[in-house]
Amino acid sequence: MDTLSYKTVSANKATVKKEWVLIDATDVVLGRLASRVALILRGKTKPNYTPHVDCGDNVVIINAEKVRLTGKKLTDKVYIRHTGYPGGQRFATPSELLKRKPLAVIEEAVRGMLPKNRLGAQLFRNLYVYAGGEHQQEAQKPKQININELL
Numbered sequence: 042m043d044t045l046s047y048k049t050v051s052a053n054k055a056t057v058k059k060e061w062v063l064i065d066a067t068d069v070v071l072g073r074l075a076s077r078v079a080l081i082l083r084g085k086t087k088p089n090y091t092p093h094v095d096c097g098d099n100v101v102i103i104n105a106e107k108v109r110l111t112g113k114k115l116t117d118k119v120y121i122r123h124t125g126y127p128g129g130q131r132f133a134t135p136s137e138l139l140k141r142k143p144l145a146v147i148e149e150a151v152r153g154m155l156p157k158n159r160l161g162a163q164l165f166r167n168l169y170v171y172a173g174g175e176h177q178q179e180a181q182k183p184k185q186i187n188i189n190e191l192l
Contacts (some may be wrong), residue, residue: 052091057084059167060098061183063176066147067107069188074108074152077191082155082164086191097162101169101178106143110135120149144170 062081066074084090084097085119110118138145147170157160169178 044151050089052084052094052096053088054094057089057094057096059096060100061099061178061181063101063103063183063185064188065104065176065185066102067104068109071108071110071114071146071150074102074188075147075154077188078151078168081191082151082167093160093192095163095167097164097167099167099169099181099183101171101176101183102147103171103174103176105140105147106139106172108147120145142169143172 062159064074064078078100080086081100082097084095087096090096115136116134118135120135122131122133123129124131135139135146148168151168152161152165155164169176171177
């Protein structure tokens with residue numbers, strides 16, 4: 042009897058085929074965008090997904106300032122950060138953050154949906170967010186996808 046008739050094939054750094062994906066964030070709900078981008082970054086949309094390997098695609102998001110928040114999140118949600126000094130806790134709402142740093146809203150949402158370890162930090166480096174319609178990854182020829190048709 043042949044006991045090695047089948048094997049589980051795990052992806053590794055050499056066998057992973059990474060692609061470039063372009064997503065337009067105009068009028069897309071923030072949470073849905075972030076969850077689907079996290080799936081793409083993690084590689085869970087590919088058949089050769091391996092949990093401990095960076096097998097996801099590189100994602101370019103354009104028009105980040107046009108992302109949509111539902112309900113009263115634009116004024117009621119609070120982002121908390123700390124400067125590191127005593128009494129250095131700072132608060133910001135998404136409306137303030139979109140004016141000051143429009144990329145931070147999407148980046149924080151996606152970062153929160155990735156693993157909290159070294160792999161998560163490595164996956165986050167595959168995300169490129171731009172406030173306007175122009176991006177610097179033209180040479181990679183990213184494939185544009187509609188995020189609403191992904192799942």
